[in-house]
Amino acid sequence: MASSAVAYIHAESEEPPADVVGAHQGLRRVWTSVQMVAPTDSPVLIQGETGTGKELVARAIHMRSRRSRGPYVQLNCAAMPAGLLESELFGHERGAFTGAVSQFAGRFERAHGGTLFLDEIGDMPLELQPKLLRVLQEQEFEPLGGTRTIRVDVRVVAATNQDLLQMLRERRFRADLFYRLNVFPLALPALRERREDIPPLVEHFVRKFSERMNKTFLRVPDEAIETLKRHHWPGNVRELENFVHRAVITSPPFDLRFPLEDLVSSAQPDASGAIRTLAEAERAHIMDVLNRVGGVVGGREGAAARLGVARTTLLYRMRRLGISTGAGRPEL
């Protein structure tokens, strides 16, 4: 994008967008940083657990940048096999590989003049990382199967829920790419670290879904709020949002009832007291949820929605943990 003197026109408000709820200091700090970094062309790395609002922040950065009229393109690096990821990102020439019947513009080319949001950047295969680094540094790359160099003007915003520093130590993520992306890090707090935001978030989601469904509820029961404030919320804001959505669907008008009994299992510690690895705990939790929903992964009532992650993310994790897609289905 051509540099100009009118670059800093979009930072008109210090407040987060109207549909973003939260008074917690850590969250406010993030929004102050969004104001600062949005109008620049700097890469941004958003870190936070699943469902903490990373995508929300990425979009806000684009909307408040001088690229807001340009394209906003996103790609989830975890949702795609490594082989496909390269052509998705950088495109390919006709005949680059079997099945490449025509030329294909990748996400970088399509994001020209705008922002490319690379979600789950921790899943970017090592062998692709140098190519990504080069675009970040030189703004140029070659599509697969070609010698043509394409120049683009793209601002990259990346997000991850993995510990990239740890991945660096394990040599699963390149240090040069990490430092290039980490120019401006933003860390989103987990919902359990900002429990005071739970009541306003519940109100916000009750209003949102009841309006959408043309239902009226007089009040949110205080006792329920207390239970919700104590819950661990492994799926963070998305889990809370889905939970409220379910309550609004299933409650009769004027009488909001939360299915609090559904909450118990997700925060239960291992009964034996033995320390489990993270993978073991993740595996057990996914299996537990699959069993409860009859093995359904996608859809509103499926395991992915319950766990507060995208269907593709859950499928990816299941594959990594060796859980078959038929797991949890009732035997006929």
Ligand SMILES: Nc1ncnc2c1ncn2[C@@H]1O[C@H](COP(=O)(O)OP(=O)(O)OP(=O)(O)O)[C@@H](O)[C@H]1O
């Ligand atoms: N502070 C907030 N106020 C209102 N809604 C929020 C807030 N934070 C997150 N949400 C909502 O929670 C849901 C999850 O947010 P988002 O998709 O941005 O999370 P994420 O960190 O990208 O999750 P994942 O790691 O699973 O991709 C969205 O519906 C979003 O609108």
Ligand SMILES: [Mg+2]
């Ligand atoms: Mg996301």
